Amino acid sequence: MTAVPLLAQCLLSLAAFSCLCLATPRNARQLSHPRWRAPLYWGGWLLLGTAAITAVTTGGWGPGLAALFGALTLAAFIVIGLATYRPGGLVHLLVAGMIGGAWLLGKLLLSAAAPDFPY
Amino acid sequence: MTTQNASAETPVKAGFRQTMAWLHTWAGLTLGWLLFFIFATGTAGYFDTEIDRWMQPELPPAQIERDAHKTSAVLLEQLRANAPGADQWLLALPIDRRQPYARIFWRGADTGAGASAERDNRLVDLHSGKTLEGRDTGGGLQLYRMHWLLHYMSRSYSDWIISFATLFMFVGLVTGVIIHKKIFKDFFTFRPKKGQRSWLDAHNVLSVITLPFQFMITYSGLIFMGFSFIPLIVAGQYGADGRGDFYNEVFSPPGLVEEAGEPAPLIPLAPLIDEAGRHWGEGRIRSIDIRHPGDSNARVVISEDAADSVAAGAGRLVFDGVSGALLHSAPSASSPAMGVRDVFIGLHEGLFAPPLMRWLYFLSGLLGAGMVATGLVIWAVKRRQQADRKNGRAPRGLLLVEKLNVGTVAGLPVAIAAYFWANRLLPVAMPTRAAWEAHAMFLTWLALLVHAALRPRTRAWREQFALAALAYAAIPLLNALTTERHLGQSLAAGDWVFAGFDLTVLALGILFGWAAWLAGRKQPAAGRTAPAYPGTALGDAS
Numbered sequence: 147m148t149a150v151p152l153l154a155q156c157l158l159s160l161a162a163f164s165c166l167c168l169a170t171p172r173n174a175r176q177l178s179h180p181r182w183r184a185p186l187y188w189g190g191w192l193l194l195g196t197a198a199i200t201a202v203t204t205g206g207w208g209p210g211l212a213a214l215f216g217a218l219t220l221a222a223f224i225v226i227g228l229a230t231y232r233p234g235g236l237v238h239l240l241v242a243g244m245i246g247g248a249w250l251l252g253k254l255l256l257s258a259a260a261p262d263f264p265y
Numbered sequence: 266m267t268t269q270n271a272s273a274e275t276p277v278k279a280g281f282r283q284t285m286a287w288l289h290t291w292a293g294l295t296l297g298w299l300l301f302f303i304f305a306t307g308t309a310g311y312f313d314t315e316i317d318r319w320m321q322p323e324l325p326p327a328q329i330e331r332d333a334h335k336t337s338a339v340l341l342e343q344l345r346a347n348a349p350g351a352d353q354w355l356l357a358l359p360i361d362r363r364q365p366y367a368r369i370f371w372r373g374a375d376t377g378a379g380a381s382a383e384r385d386n387r388l389v390d391l392h393s394g395k396t397l398e399g400r401d402t403g404g405g406l407q408l409y410r411m412h413w414l415l416h417y418m419s420r421s422y423s424d425w426i427i428s429f430a431t432l433f434m435f436v437g438l439v440t441g442v443i444i445h446k447k448i449f450k451d452f453f454t455f456r457p458k459k460g461q462r463s464w465l466d467a468h469n470v471l472s473v474i475t476l477p478f479q480f481m482i483t484y485s486g487l488i489f490m491g492f493s494f495i496p497l498i499v500a501g502q503y504g505a506d507g508r509g510d511f512y513n514e515v516f517s518p519p520g521l522v523e524e525a526g527e528p529a530p531l532i533p534l535a536p537l538i539d540e541a542g543r544h545w546g547e548g549r550i551r552s553i554d555i556r557h558p559g560d561s562n563a564r565v566v567i568s569e570d571a572a573d574s575v576a577a578g579a580g581r582l583v584f585d586g587v588s589g590a591l592l593h594s595a596p597s598a599s600s601p602a603m604g605v606r607d608v609f610i611g612l613h614e615g616l617f618a619p620p621l622m623r624w625l626y627f628l629s630g631l632l633g634a635g636m637v638a639t640g641l642v643i644w645a646v647k648r649r650q651q652a653d654r655k656n657g658r659a660p661r662g663l664l665l666v667e668k669l670n671v672g673t674v675a676g677l678p679v680a681i682a683a684y685f686w687a688n689r690l691l692p693v694a695m696p697t698r699a700a701w702e703a704h705a706m707f708l709t710w711l712a713l714l715v716h717a718a719l720r721p722r723t724r725a726w727r728e729q730f731a732l733a734a735l736a737y738a739a740i741p742l743l744n745a746l747t748t749e750r751h752l753g754q755s756l757a758a759g760d761w762v763f764a765g766f767d768l769t770v771l772a773l774g775i776l777f778g779w780a781a782w783l784a785g786r787k788q789p790a791a792g793r794t795a796p797a798y799p800g801t802a803l804g805d806a807s
């Protein structure tokens with residue numbers, strides 16, 4: 147079993163929780179702009195949904211969900227820590243999580259479309 | 266109970282919430298220290314075989330071999346030489362982290378016919394065919410088994426205690442969700458340096474972000490304990506003394522028979538292994554269990570490896586040991602209920618988990634221990650604050666809880682470190698070595714409970730956390746001094762079991778050092794800041 151799906155879920159969850167955290171009223175006032183609140187909020191849920199779909203399609207309902215919850219726990223822990231002690235880092239985490247998550251997701255999709263793709 | 270913040274609620278709603286808060290507080294407190302022990306030792310159990318290997322540094326690197334033909338030939342030769350006339354030969358094949366070396370077990374061997382022991386359990390070196398000798402140790406397995414056997418207790422007591430602890434935990438989870446009014450709104454909220462408020466935030470955050478894990482682990486724990494917890498269900502079907510029958514029917518392979526007393530040659534294993542390969546695919550055999558080898562009623566039970574599926578149950582094939590006929594093919598789950606049980610138990614044990622997933626399990630377990638610890642601390646902080654406000658002396662119950670908190674939350678981790686220290690420091694030839702590793706752990710814990718009882722509260726926290734920091738951070742050094750496999754060597758050789766262990770304890774040492782530093786800081790005046798947040802989420806959770 148490869149670690150790529152789980153890594154993808156971790157990165158997507160990090161990006162998702164960063165979005166949702168930035169969308170909270172306090173952070174929206176201080177870190178972004180109130181008009182970003184709704185897009186961040188819905189973007190966060192969209193990313194969470196993507197992570198969940200990745201989990202269930204790659205791992206099935208049992209291990210997939212177990213993996214997803216593990217990833218969510220880790221991501222929430224990191225995001226809350228960052229929001230408390232280095233709130234400025236949330237934006238960086240969001241960008242990094244998005245890029246990394248999208249890259250791994252692309253990798254997964256490619257290998258699903260062409261199983262013999264040389265990885 | 267005291268509910269100073271509940272006045273803002275409507276009476277009916279507050280009444281329900283207050284009851285739940287009362288339940289949460291006392292269900293959590295009464296068995297909180299035990300739950301902390303269960304979480305700490307159970308979490309270590311996610312790396313049980315890795316800890317096993319660290320605790321036997323004499324053993325070579327893992328000998329994973331998926332070719333059952335090759336392994337079984339080596340093992341069978343050993344069994345023939347060492348255990349003639351045995352009732353049972355068991356061949357455990359080294360196919361993954363759970364079984365890193367080939368192992369043989371036998372019982373009922375005939376010492377008159379040249380058996381080296383009536384029963385024995387040995388690791389076998391696949392390259393040389395010789396027995397692998399590691400130091401006597403309880404290993405990660407003993408540490409992990411403590412989390413439900415409680416080590417010194419007989420099974421009839423420990424089962425009940427663990428069942429109650431699990432049930433209390435479940436009550437704690439449900440009531441916790443009920444009294445937490447803003448799970449989503451306060452999801453990201455942690456306000457440090459605000460005394461009691463910070464402890465509540467920490468407790469909330471740790472609980473909420475691990476909530477799925479907590480429910481899974483507690484619910485599956487209840488399933489584990491179900492047979493001792495609800496014995497009447499089994500008794501109703503099998504009679505009051507029928508538990509043995511019940512276990513046999515549900516868990517033993519079908520089709521086993523008594524010895525016939527007539528010698529007959531054991532069939533070669535190769536065709537049976539091929540047959541198993543046709544059922545499950547190649548390289549999926551975990552163990553080969555031979556009953557009455559050399560008898561005309563011999564049976565060969567081949568068990569499937571179920572490590573890559575969540576369900577803990579595995580398929581089994583039962584063969585006639587003389588003719589080689591396939592007698593039974595037991596699927597992994599014999600009934601839907603058994604299937605559900607297997608999935609939950611599989612999730613609890615996490616045996617299916619590949620490395621990254623295993624680390625997430627480990628993290629969830631640690632955070633769970635943190636949840637229990639913060640809960641215990643809140644109980645004390647809150648009452649300490651009330652006692653201070655009244656300018657009165659702290660009640661005895663509060664003092665007891667405070668001291669148990671230090672001696673458990675900080676003391677138990679030191680005790681677990683002592684377990685590892687004992688492994689390296691006790692003489693290798695010592696006869697009761699494995700037992701003394703555990704004694705060292707519990708004696709250390711006792712010593713730290715005494716220390717906590719004698720020292721002033723804040724000093725006790727700081728001193729014990731500092732000791733924990735030292736005890737963990739020095740383990741890699743201890744390992745370097747007592748074995749050849751120090752961190753530099755293991756990193757260079759890519760020996761991730763040893764490197765991983767050393768780096769993890771180092772990280773734990775740093776974490777405890779940080780905790781010691783936090784405990785040594787001047788405490789913020791909690792009494793003055795708390796009223797600034799009247800009626801907030803868990804403010805009424807007492």
